[in-house]
Amino acid sequence: MGVIQTSDSDTATSDAEFCAEIRDWLAENLSGEFRDLRGTGGPGREHEFFEERLAWDRHLAAAGWTCLGWPVEYGGRGASVRQQVIFHEEYAKADAPARVSHVGEELLGPTLLAFGTEEQKRRFLPGVRSVGELWCQGYSEPGAGSDLAAVSTTARLDGDKWVINGQKIWTSLAHVADWCFVIARTEKGSSRHKGLSYLLVPMNQPGIEVRPIEQLTGTSEFNEVFFDDAVTEAGLVVGEPGDGWRVAMGTLTFERGISTLGQQIRFARELADIEALARRTGAADDPLIADRIDSAWVGLRVLRAHALRTMSEDTHDAGGASVSKLLWGNWHRGLGELAMAVQGAAGLVLGPDDMTAWQRLYLFSRADTIYGGSNEVQRNIIAERVLGLPREARP
Ligand SMILES: Cc1cc2nc3c(=O)[nH]c(=O)nc-3n(C[C@H](O)[C@H](O)[C@H](O)COP(=O)(O)OP(=O)(O)OC[C@H]3O[C@@H](n4cnc5c(N)ncnc54)[C@H](O)[C@@H]3O)c2cc1C
Numbered sequence: 501m502g503v504i505q506t507s508d509s510d511t512a513t514s515d516a517e518f519c520a521e522i523r524d525w526l527a528e529n530l531s532g533e534f535r536d537l538r539g540t541g542g543p544g545r546e547h548e549f550f551e552e553r554l555a556w557d558r559h560l561a562a563a564g565w566t567c568l569g570w571p572v573e574y575g576g577r578g579a580s581v582r583q584q585v586i587f588h589e590e591y592a593k594a595d596a597p598a599r600v601s602h603v604g605e606e607l608l609g610p611t612l613l614a615f616g617t618e619e620q621k622r623r624f625l626p627g628v629r630s631v632g633e634l635w636c637q638g639y640s641e642p643g644a645g646s647d648l649a650a651v652s653t654t655a656r657l658d659g660d661k662w663v664i665n666g667q668k669i670w671t672s673l674a675h676v677a678d679w680c681f682v683i684a685r686t687e688k689g690s691s692r693h694k695g696l697s698y699l700l701v702p703m704n705q706p707g708i709e710v711r712p713i714e715q716l717t718g719t720s721e722f723n724e725v726f727f728d729d730a731v732t733e734a735g736l737v738v739g740e741p742g743d744g745w746r747v748a749m750g751t752l753t754f755e756r757g758i759s760t761l762g763q764q765i766r767f768a769r770e771l772a773d774i775e776a777l778a779r780r781t782g783a784a785d786d787p788l789i790a791d792r793i794d795s796a797w798v799g800l801r802v803l804r805a806h807a808l809r810t811m812s813e814d815t816h817d818a819g820g821a822s823v824s825k826l827l828w829g830n831w832h833r834g835l836g837e838l839a840m841a842v843q844g845a846a847g848l849v850l851g852p853d854d855m856t857a858w859q860r861l862y863l864f865s866r867a868d869t870i871y872g873g874s875n876e877v878q879r880n881i882i883a884e885r886v887l888g889l890p891r892e893a894r895p
Contacts, residue, residue, distance in 0.1 A: 511582070519586050525563065526594040534559070541598030542766065543832075544864030545857070547719040550600065550676070557601045557631045567605055567629045570613065574621060575629035581811060588762030595769070603673060604628035604635040608681055610754040615698075615739045615747045624679075624700070636677035638668040638701070638725060639748065645670075646877045648683070649692040649745070653727060655684035655699055657741075660734045662686075662699055664707070664727040670871075674710045674723040677703050682727075683748050686741050696744035700736040707731060716863040717855065753821065755872050760807050760824065764800065767828075770835060770861065771796050777858075778842045792838050799831045819886035822878040829869040829878075836865030 530538055534556050540548045560566055569584050570576025579587070599605070609628045612621050627633035644650040653666025664684055674680065680701050687695030703710070707730030712720035739747040775793050778784035784793065806827055810820040839858040840847045847858060855863075869875045883889040 515582055515586060518583050519590060522565070522587055522590045523594070525565070526590060526596060529559065529563070530594060530596060537597040538595040539597070541600070542770075542857075542861070543868075544715075544717040544719075544855075544860030546598070546673075546721040549597070553597045553600050554631070554634075556597055557599055561629060561631045566601070566631065567609060567625075570609065570625070570629070574613065574625045585761050585811070589765055592762040592765035592769075600673070600676075601628070601631045601634055603637055603677075604631075604633065607637060607751050607754055608635045608679075611681070611698075611738065611747060611751045614750055617735075619735070620700070620738065627678075633678040634673065634676055636671050636674045636680045636703070636725075637751075638671055638674075638680040638682035640670045641667060642669050646874055648748070649696075651683050651685055651696060653682065653684045654688075655682075655686050655697060656688075657686070657734060661731045662734060662737070664699070664701065664730040664732070666727050668725040668727075670713070670722045671710075671725045672722045674703065674725050675712055675720070679703060680725070681738070681751070683744055686737075686744075690742075693745040695742050696748070697741045698738040698744035698747040699732055700738065701727075701730060701732040705730060716866070717860050752873075760828070761804070761811075763828070764803055764807065767803070767832060767835065768800055770839075771800065774835070774839050774842055774858075781842070781844075783842045783844065789838075789841060792841065796831070796835060796838060799827075799834070803827050803831060819882055822873070822881040822886075825872055826875060826878045826882075829872075829875065832868045833865045836862035 534552075537549060537552055537556055541550075541553050557566070564577065565587070567574075567576045568579035568587055569581070570578070572578045577583075605628055609625060612624060616624075624633075628635070638653075639648055639651075641651055641653060643652060653664065653668065655662040655664045657663075662684075664682065666684065668674075668680075668682070671680070680703055682699045682701050683696055684699055685695055686697040690696075701708075707728050709726040709728070711724045711726070713722055713724060714720055715722070738744075771793070775784070778789055778793060783789050803824075806820075806824055810824060840862050843858060847856075847862075850859070873881075880892060884891050
């Protein structure tokens with residue numbers, strides 16, 4: 501399938517076999533009880549078939565199709581980057597459902613592999629790998645979003661427990677998660693990046709209250725999370741106490757890594773569907789709409805070229821990740837706008853029962869340029885770390 505060019509014929513053969521294996525498995529297994537899950541759970545539709553998608557994730561796990569890149573000793577396949585790309589592309593091509601366990605697999609797992617103790621790895625990685633436990637990310641607070649170093653949630657060590665007080669916000673999937681990785685201030689009187697710790701906190705306890713936040717789509721993918729003398733074990737700090745900033749930044753470098761190429765296949769399908777709609781309704785005869793569709797196809801090629809380049813360089817270059825986030829965030833937000841333009845006045849009318857998939861896409865894609873670091877924050881990173889421009893004033 502030639503996702504990444506190779507001159508090694510053995511590698512190409514084994515990649516082709518790997519590709520056929522996953523393609524056959526998906527064709528065989530996205531049937532029966534899972535047949536109706538194709539295409540579910542996309543942007544703005546996270547609420548769809550949650551239990552069924554969870555069962556699907558566990559089915560994938562039981563067949564060894566989760567955490568492919570992890571070392572074999574921790575339950576992975578030790579798959580190469582190329583094989584992981586193949587997996588994500590085939591997964592998207594099969595229109596398989598959006599995963600519900602991505603926070604554990606893509607964020608917490610790699611963080612534990614990089615920074616966790618052996619005991620933490622042995623305790624938590626199996627639950628992530630089997631989708632036995634779901635995770636959420638407790639970073640943002642009402643006063644700490646882009647400026648994450650302003651975190652004010654505190655944790656103090658009391659005997660063999662951390663006692664946590666404060667509030668997190670916009671915590672995706674907190675209402676279904678078993679565990680949360682929480683950034684908390686553990687050194688009294690400390691400020692900014694110093695004195696923070698990265699704690700693993702069980703969600704199911706009296707000291708934690710989760711309140712859903714209703715989104716523009718009318719559903720609640722994210723939440724407020726209140727910690728009122730919540731507790732976790734003293735040993736559940738990743739990295740050294742007080743060194744949580746380094747670990748927290750490590751997690752962010754894993755956000756949207758290799759799965760980006762699968763994401764682009766889904767983007768291409770959304771664009772193809774919009775183009776088909778434009779042809780059916782005659783909207784494609786409008787030269788301005790036709791031009792926007794063409795530009796979107798070109799934009800998609802740019803996304804792909806950029807993703808392949810940064811992956812083949814095999815670096816964790818902050819500039820590359822920021823360029824990627826800017827490119828896909830803006831592209832996908834623009835796609836939501838294009839979907840509305842193609843529908844014309846009809847797109848402004850709500851259906852009798854629910855929003856259409858296009859309306860959901862449009863509303864949810866407004867968030868694409870905010871989560872995972874806003875456009876402005878990405879531009880600051882590129883300006884300072886790549887272009888070497890003067891740093892902006894900081895508190
Ligand atoms: C769908 C969704 C899911 C999310 N899931 C999670 C999650 O699971 N866990 C979690 O911890 N967080 C989550 N977030 C929160 C997300 O990380 C924050 O929204 C994001 O970091 C921005 O922070 P903020 O909302 O506080 O906005 P602010 O930081 O207050 O920013 C407000 C505006 O000011 C701009 N701005 C801020 N600082 C600067 C600057 N220095 N220079 C120029 N402009 C600036 C921003 O770009 C933005 O336009 C989620 C957000 C969304 C939308």
